[in-house]
Amino acid sequence: MSRALLLLGAALPLLACAASDPTLPPAALADPASHAAEAAPAPLLQAILRGPTGARAVIGGHSLRVGERQGDLRVLAIRPRSVLIERQGQRSELHLVQPILKPSR
Numbered sequence: 001m002s003r004a005l006l007l008l009g010a011a012l013p014l015l016a017c018a019a020s021d022p023t024l025p026p027a028a029l030a031d032p033a034s035h036a037a038e039a040a041p042a043p044l045l046q047a048i049l050r051g052p053t054g055a056r057a058v059i060g061g062h063s064l065r066v067g068e069r070q071g072d073l074r075v076l077a078i079r080p081r082s083v084l085i086e087r088q089g090q091r092s093e094l095h096l097v098q099p100i101l102k103p104s105r
Helices: 002-018
Strands: 045-051 054-059 062-064 073-078 082-087 090-095
Touching: 045 082, 054 073, 054 082
Parallel strands: none
Antiparallel strands: 045 054, 054 062, 073 082, 082 090
16 A cells, blocks of 8 residues: 555656646636737826817827827827727727816806
């Protein structure tokens, strides 16, 4: 019996190497290069500025006019409380958040 335990003890490290780790993500998700675009954080509209030279949108800390790009994001239109963008071939609208405090009347 001790010989069987000795053989089993010697084989356990080999079995552990051959078995996959159940805590690892599936192989399809393990390649970060193929999913880098999906993992990019959503752009955040921080402000809309209007002045004599036109409107600008502050998105992710970058001030952009209509037609300008920042990485894969392009500003298509600047509206009173939102900005229309194109990112990775998809159009979406970014909205300013409602103010927490509203002025009294």
